[in-house]
Amino acid sequence: MLKLDGIWVHYGTVAAVKGISLEVDENRIVTLIGANGAGKTTTLRAIGGLHHPSQGEIRFRGERIDRLTPERINALGIATVPEGRRLFPQMTVMENLEMGAYLRNDPAGVQRDLEEVFHHFPQVKERCDQLAGTLSGGEQQMVAMGRALMSGPSLMLLDEPSLGLSPIMSQEIAKIVKELHANGRTIVLVEQNARMALLLADHAYVMETGRIAMQGPAAQMRDDPRVRETYLGI
Amino acid sequence: MDLATLIQTIANSVVAGSVYAMIAVGLAMAFGVMKMANFAHGEFYMAGAYVVYVLYALAGWPFPAAVIMAIPVVAAMGVATERLIFWPTRENVLAGFMATAGLALILQVLVGQTWGVGLMRSVPTPYMGAMDVAGAKIGWQRVLVIPVGAAMLTALWYFLYRVKAGKALRACAQDAETARLQGINLNRMSMLAMAISGASAGLAGAMMAPIQPVTPYMGHAVILTAFIVVVMGGMESIAGAVLAAIILGFVHTFVTTLFDAVTAQMVGVACMALVLIWRPQGLLGRVKA
Numbered sequence: 001m002l003k004l005d006g007i008w009v010h011y012g013t014v015a016a017v018k019g020i021s022l023e024v025d026e027n028r029i030v031t032l033i034g035a036n037g038a039g040k041t042t043t044l045r046a047i048g049g050l051h052h053p054s055q056g057e058i059r060f061r062g063e064r065i066d067r068l069t070p071e072r073i074n075a076l077g078i079a080t081v082p083e084g085r086r087l088f089p090q091m092t093v094m095e096n097l098e099m100g101a102y103l104r105n106d107p108a109g110v111q112r113d114l115e116e117v118f119h120h121f122p123q124v125k126e127r128c129d130q131l132a133g134t135l136s137g138g139e140q141q142m143v144a145m146g147r148a149l150m151s152g153p154s155l156m157l158l159d160e161p162s163l164g165l166s167p168i169m170s171q172e173i174a175k176i177v178k179e180l181h182a183n184g185r186t187i188v189l190v191e192q193n194a195r196m197a198l199l200l201a202d203h204a205y206v207m208e209t210g211r212i213a214m215q216g217p218a219a220q221m222r223d224d225p226r227v228r229e230t231y232l233g234i
Numbered sequence: 235m236d237l238a239t240l241i242q243t244i245a246n247s248v249v250a251g252s253v254y255a256m257i258a259v260g261l262a263m264a265f266g267v268m269k270m271a272n273f274a275h276g277e278f279y280m281a282g283a284y285v286v287y288v289l290y291a292l293a294g295w296p297f298p299a300a301v302i303m304a305i306p307v308v309a310a311m312g313v314a315t316e317r318l319i320f321w322p323t324r325e326n327v328l329a330g331f332m333a334t335a336g337l338a339l340i341l342q343v344l345v346g347q348t349w350g351v352g353l354m355r356s357v358p359t360p361y362m363g364a365m366d367v368a369g370a371k372i373g374w375q376r377v378l379v380i381p382v383g384a385a386m387l388t389a390l391w392y393f394l395y396r397v398k399a400g401k402a403l404r405a406c407a408q409d410a411e412t413a414r415l416q417g418i419n420l421n422r423m424s425m426l427a428m429a430i431s432g433a434s435a436g437l438a439g440a441m442m443a444p445i446q447p448v449t450p451y452m453g454h455a456v457i458l459t460a461f462i463v464v465v466m467g468g469m470e471s472i473a474g475a476v477l478a479a480i481i482l483g484f485v486h487t488f489v490t491t492l493f494d495a496v497t498a499q500m501v502g503v504a505c506m507a508l509v510l511i512w513r514p515q516g517l518l519g520r521v522k523a
């Protein structure tokens with residue numbers, strides 16, 4: 001479904017992503033783990049169209065997307081839940097959700113997706129008229145995920161959804177990721193919390209300083225001694 | 235100050251506040267969406283006044299038609315500024331600022347060359363007569379500015395808070411990158427912001443043409459006030475700009491009446507400084523995360 005082939009991304013002259021290749025099959029959860037500064041966010045931003053890679057190709061359903069704008073990529077069915085949630089703080093929760101559906105012209109479908117958001121996140125429904133900037137971290141994460149769902153995506157890119165959340169809240173988010181996947185969405189999950197990520201995912205890539213250091217089925221990675229030592233702290 | 239003078243001054247304050255608000259919201263909007271300070275914004279105001287001068291005073295159009303025409307003309311100037319200056323310099327605030335300062339001078343010279351510099355262009359008053367309130371005489375031409383300003387601000391509010399494209403404009407101002415990830419075309423939104431910015435400044439200038447001397451430099455006088463209003467209101471906050479405009483309208487008008495215009499400018503700057511000491515983010519500005 002999604003294929004990165006030899007992607008390089010530079011900030012000025014500094015390479016943050018150095019020729020990575022990865023593949024995401026339809027209806028899978030693929031996780032990207034790695035230390036701070038490994039290049040995970042940069043990779044997701046390149047997929048979302050915020051950075052154009054200086055080399056390499058990104059294909060979505062066979063089509064080259066690495067030269068498209070974020071607007072076009074959103075229209076193709078790729079939605080990003082950015083690192084740090086990035087809600088529109090001075091807009092209400094409902095307006096944030098509406099912005100997620102910005103490009104859509106099917107009111108019935110939008111209504112259906114709104115119901116799904118409320119189904120996954122009942123708390124969000126209660127907060128509809130509140131300014132997004134006044135929500136708690138966990139609530140903001142839910143709205144950020146809801147906003148992404150509102151575009152009706154087939155592929156969701158989640159950048160550290162559990163960052164800064166309590167263990168209980170992280171559990172809740174993990175449960176919802178599973179539900180989204182069960183509802184037919186393909187998910188790329190970036191996580192610091194490698195334990196959670198490896199439990200959720202089908203396949204895992206480990207990034208180190210801009211490169212893919214290891215990859216394999218998540219179950220296998222959980223038992224890998226290097227992964228256990230470096231990322232699971234066992 | 236007797237009652238008539240007091241009423242007169244209050245009325246003038248409201249008129250000044252309305253004009254400041256009409257000018258400043260456009261500046262705040264351009265700053266919000268593009269993070270660019272438009273130094274030629276005062277010249278948009280001047281251009282609006284000249285549209286009325288040319289179409290109404292010279293060509294003999296009806297006054298309302300000339301005012302309405304100022305809206306698309308100056309909106310187009312806003313879009314051209316966005317395309318030719320802000321978009322190419324979008325990574326560089328200083329370059330954008332310098333380029334618009336240059337544009338301000340070019341527009342002043344252009345208008346001066348075309349319609350003359352020395353003499354003030356006088357625009358005959360289309361609506362003669364005055365309203366009499368307890369002995370105070372308030373010219374209808376001035377009174378008219380208030381409902382026009384209120385209507386413009388209401389329309390803008392409706393657009394920004396009730397229409398999808400307006401909401402998208404707010405989203406771009408709050409987080410442009412994330413707005414793009416939602417499918418919002420930042421390029422188009424920047425043009426829209428500058429169209430609105432030009433239209434509102436142009437409308438303000440058009441309304442003021444019969445009240446104020448029309449000169450190539452009339453924008454220069456308002457740009458400082460507009461920046462003070464925007465900083466005091468909270469940079470990107472439209473509501474903050476309106477609030478600050480009304481406050482400054484009263485401060486300027488009262489100090490001018492009691493002392494003089496230069497003192498009024500100084501007191502205005504002092505008000506801004508006081509607000510910033512109390513609230514560094516401005517009256518209704520938000521603290522950046």
Ligand SMILES: Nc1ncnc2c1ncn2[C@@H]1O[C@H](COP(=O)(O)OP(=O)(O)OP(=O)(O)O)[C@@H](O)[C@H]1O
Pocket residue numbers: 011015016034035036037038039040041042043083192
């Ligand atoms: N805007 C930027 N300008 C310059 N360098 C950047 C920028 N953003 C990221 N980098 C650098 O690129 C590298 C990769 O950063 P990135 O944010 O992709 O890492 P990450 O794996 O997401 O880290 P974290 O787990 O901390 O979120 C880092 O060395 C970082 O310092």
Ligand SMILES: [Mg+2]
Pocket residue numbers: 040041042083159
């Ligand atoms: Mg990151």
